[in-house]
Amino acid sequence: MDYFIAILMMGIFFLGFVFIDNIYSIAATDTKVKEMNLTENKKVKALILGDIVFSSEIKKILEEEYDISSIIVPDTKDLNKSEKYEYVLAVSKLDLENLMLCSISANMMNVKNIIAICNNSYNKKIYEDNNFSYLYGNVSSYQLVSTFFSSMQKSGGDSDVHY
Structure with a gap:
């Protein structure tokens, strides 16, 4: 039973890690798009x-x-x-x-x-x-x-x- 709980905890930890990584990559993409728009509009x-x-x-x-x-x-x-x-x-x-x-x-x-x-x-x-x-x-x-x-x-x- 202890092994089952340990494996379940590692699975949840891994899913959480993947979930956070996906959220971060979406946020990073948004930031890159905003930076590109700022540099395009930043004409002297x-x-x-x-x-x-x-x-x-x-x-x-x-x-x-x-x-x-x-x-x-x-x-x-x-x-x-x-x-x-x-x-x-x-x-x-x-x-x-x-x-x-x-x-x-x-x-x-x-x-x-x-x-x-x-x-x-x-x-x-x-x-x-x-x-x-x-x-x-x-x-x-x-x-x-x-x-x-x-x-x-x-x-x-x-x-x-x-x-």
């Missing part, structure tokens, strides 16, 4: 504020040459501050909007890679005092994007961009 995002035509050119360059998805926001009031962005490009014709987006992005959204266009020479000091990267003057969309990404590869980072 850029936020572009400004003129629709100029912003559309930048968006096209970012998507075709750098594989970066981007969102164009024509005005700061349309900005979704809860969204996570890797890059912010402020290309409005108004320096006030560009500075406001740079400030919001740096302080509230914790974006590290920010660049703006400085439209008026008397605002250069404001960009520099706040450590915002900028390009001054009549800048093409391709020049803005290429300068921005090449400056991030330098040892000083994007803070070296003040043209």
Whole structure:
């Protein structure tokens, strides 16, 4: 009788082991599927504020040459501050909007890679005092994007961009 109980206990232990192993493999598969979905959806995002035509050119360059998805926001009031962005490009014709987006992005959204266009020479000091990267003057969309990404590869980072 003792042998029967011992064999029965080993059988129950083995069935429990198989049952737990099957549950764990199902949970592990679920986790792998979730991880795959997260990495697929984890495409780098850029936020572009400004003129629709100029912003559309930048968006096209970012998507075709750098594989970066981007969102164009024509005005700061349309900005979704809860969204996570890797890059912010402020290309409005108004320096006030560009500075406001740079400030919001740096302080509230914790974006590290920010660049703006400085439209008026008397605002250069404001960009520099706040450590915002900028390009001054009549800048093409391709020049803005290429300068921005090449400056991030330098040892000083994007803070070296003040043209």
